Amino acid sequence: MFKEENKDGEKSAITADSSVNDGYKVKVPTTILVDNGSASASEILAAAARESGDIEIVGTKSFGKGTVQTAKTMEDGSTIKLTVAKWLTPNGTWINKKGITPDKVISMPDYATATIPSDSKKYTINDFGDDVLTIEKLLKALDYNVGDVDGLYTTDTAYAVQRFQRDNNLEETGVMTGKTTDTLVELVQKHLKENDPQLNAAMNMVK
Structure with missing residues (x-):
């Protein structure tokens, strides 16, 4: 599954128990999804699956946490977390601050x-900023024409909001707020769930 290396450079292998479930062998078509939020234990699983089980990984590069830590409670009740070793993939690679690069690199849309x-x-x-930029991206994801996606709430943005409100039986004000914002977020989340490029790629790989 993985290896641990202590401060003296001594390595020990951590293996699956062969007496349980036929050695934890994966018996169904499988892929592993990772992204930059995948760290530590999830990276151990991904690396073990690829190097020991010949299972492909899909997504974007993982976080890269290759250390083993333990928590120690002090006399005053506080807790200190200590790094006691580093873990290596089955092939002996230390992925710390490097991450795991998937076999098939597929990014999620930036609005995700x-x-x-x-x-x-x-x-x-005339409002301007990151929130407006996000609003433009979300509307565009649902095929509404917002003009330039630049973080400036223009008449094009307002018209797009009005069309969105009309399509969803909301008061047509051209202002993004309240129920309009909630509905936009809800529909984008539904759209992303139905059109997840990473999940779709992974499912196609195991067909």
């Missing part, structure tokens, strides 16, 4: 990780 605008705020013509 965007910070969701607050539904308590009102966004209207």
Whole structure:
């Protein structure tokens, strides 16, 4: 599964128990999904699956945490976390600060990780900033024409919001706020779930 290396450079192999479930052998078509939020234990699983099980990995490069840590409670009740070793992949690779590069690199659309605008705020013509940029990206993901995606709430943005409101039986104000914001986020999440490029690629690989 993986190896541990202590401060003296001594290595020990951590293996699956062959007496349980036929050695934990994977018996169904499988792929592993990773991204930059995959760290430590999930990276151990991904590396073990690829190097020991010949299972392909899909997504984007993982975080890269290759250390083994333990927590120690002090006399005053506080806790200190100590790094006691580093872990290596079955082939002996240390992925710390490097991550694992998938066999098939597929990125999610940038709006998938965007910070969701607050539904308590009102966004209207001449507003500018990251929230407006996100609103434009979300509307564009649903095929609404917002003009330039540049973070400036223009008349094009307002018209796109009005069309979105009309299509979803909302009050047509051209202002992004409240129920309009909530509905936009809900529909984009549904759209992404139905059109997840990483998941679709992984499913095609195991057919």
